[in-house]
Amino acid sequence: MLRKIFNPARLSRFQRTMVTVSSSDALVSTEVDDKTGYATVTLNRAPVNSLSLELMTEIVKTVDELERSNIRGMVLTSFSNKVFCAGLDIMEMVNPDLDRLRAVWTRLQDTWASLYGTSFPTVALINGHAPAGGCLLALCCEYRVMCNNFNIGLNETQLGLAVPPWLQGTMRQTIGTREAEIHCIKGTMFNSQDALKIGLVDELAAENGEAMQRALHYLNTFKQMSPYARSATKLLMRNKDIEDMKRGRKEDVERFVENVMNSDFQNGLTVYLQSLKNRKNK
Numbered sequence: 291m292l293r294k295i296f297n298p299a300r301l302s303r304f305q306r307t308m309v310t311v312s313s314s315d316a317l318v319s320t321e322v323d324d325k326t327g328y329a330t331v332t333l334n335r336a337p338v339n340s341l342s343l344e345l346m347t348e349i350v351k352t353v354d355e356l357e358r359s360n361i362r363g364m365v366l367t368s369f370s371n372k373v374f375c376a377g378l379d380i381m382e383m384v385n386p387d388l389d390r391l392r393a394v395w396t397r398l399q400d401t402w403a404s405l406y407g408t409s410f411p412t413v414a415l416i417n418g419h420a421p422a423g424g425c426l427l428a429l430c431c432e433y434r435v436m437c438n439n440f441n442i443g444l445n446e447t448q449l450g451l452a453v454p455p456w457l458q459g460t461m462r463q464t465i466g467t468r469e470a471e472i473h474c475i476k477g478t479m480f481n482s483q484d485a486l487k488i489g490l491v492d493e494l495a496a497e498n499g500e501a502m503q504r505a506l507h508y509l510n511t512f513k514q515m516s517p518y519a520r521s522a523t524k525l526l527m528r529n530k531d532i533e534d535m536k537r538g539r540k541e542d543v544e545r546f547v548e549n550v551m552n553s554d555f556q557n558g559l560t561v562y563l564q565s566l567k568n569r570k571n572k
């Protein structure tokens with residue numbers, strides 16, 4: 291069954307109401323161009339957009355609001371021209387409160403489901419590094435434009451975390467089963483050129499302005515197309531994955547909690563955090 295379908299009857303409302311949402315200190319800011327109906331959603335959590343419970347809550351809220359406002363497309367990007375998103379906030383996993391840890395993983399599932407299941411077209415404008423959860427956000431979008439000289443990939447295993455089945459599935463869909471298996475297991479990080487070669491991203495750009503032009507070009511390809519046929523086809527392809535994730539979500543949360551509470555993982559995390567700081571001090 292289709293979860294959400296673009297409703298052409300609501301189009302007239304969309305044409306009248308054009309919005310710029312969120313205050314300057316918001317974790318996520320949204321601007322909608324009233325001529326095109328395209329929203330630019332900018333992740334705004336300095337320094338590296340790491341995914342705290344609060345940031346993920348804002349992402350889900352934003353996507354839900356956009357879904358209700360009938361925009362015609364969305365570009366997801368970062369305030370920083372160095373890091374698109376550094377993945378899950380590692381501090382959420384250091385000696386965590388168990389209720390909050392469960393909420394973090396549940397919200398990550400929600401973030402994946404809401405971004406992956408939008409009725410409108412989505413492009414990730416990857417204007418910086420995108421490890422792990424950062425790569426997840428990009429993979430949820432339909433199309434990916436990446437600026438040169440950054441890294442992207444699902445490096446969870448390098449950190450001692452297992453990649454959950456629903457995220458593996460999105461990677462498989464994007465780069466194919468064989469490559470997804472190898473690179474999820476290895477935790478490979480790709481530079482921009484290699485990410486393009488393997489199909490993890492669709493286009494490269496020299497800088498932000500060019501990346502935005504390419505992103506808008508993708509959205510413009512749907513201008514003359516029936517929004518109904520477009521979104522129905524997308525959701526028919528994606529809804530089963532979302533339903534599968536939802537069916538297994540409780541077990542998935544408990545696996546994550548078990549993974550994080552393991553003492554080897556906690557020790558590894560301390561070493562990893564230290565290595566990030568050492569790298570910085572070099």
Ligand SMILES: CCCCC/C=C\C/C=C\C/C=C/C(=O)SCCNC(=O)CCNC(=O)[C@H](O)C(C)(C)COP(=O)(O)OP(=O)(O)OC[C@H]1O[C@@H](n2cnc3c(N)ncnc32)[C@H](O)[C@@H]1OP(=O)(O)O
Pocket residue numbers: 337338340341372373375376377378379380381419421422423424445446449451452453454455457542545546547549566567570
């Ligand atoms: C079925 C099985 C169930 C179990 C499932 C288990 C796991 C699920 C798997 C997937 C979900 C997703 C998981 C994750 O996302 S884990 C997080 C992975 N992220 C990383 O490894 C990125 C680490 N960061 C970096 O590599 C670099 O910071 C960067 C992003 C390349 C940016 O480099 P740059 O030089 O620009 O900045 P700094 O390194 O100086 O960082 C600035 C500042 O930010 C802190 N920081 C960086 N990343 C994070 C982060 N992810 N969380 C929290 N904080 C982060 C860094 O330490 C610096 O802090 P400081 O105080 O020193 O200024």
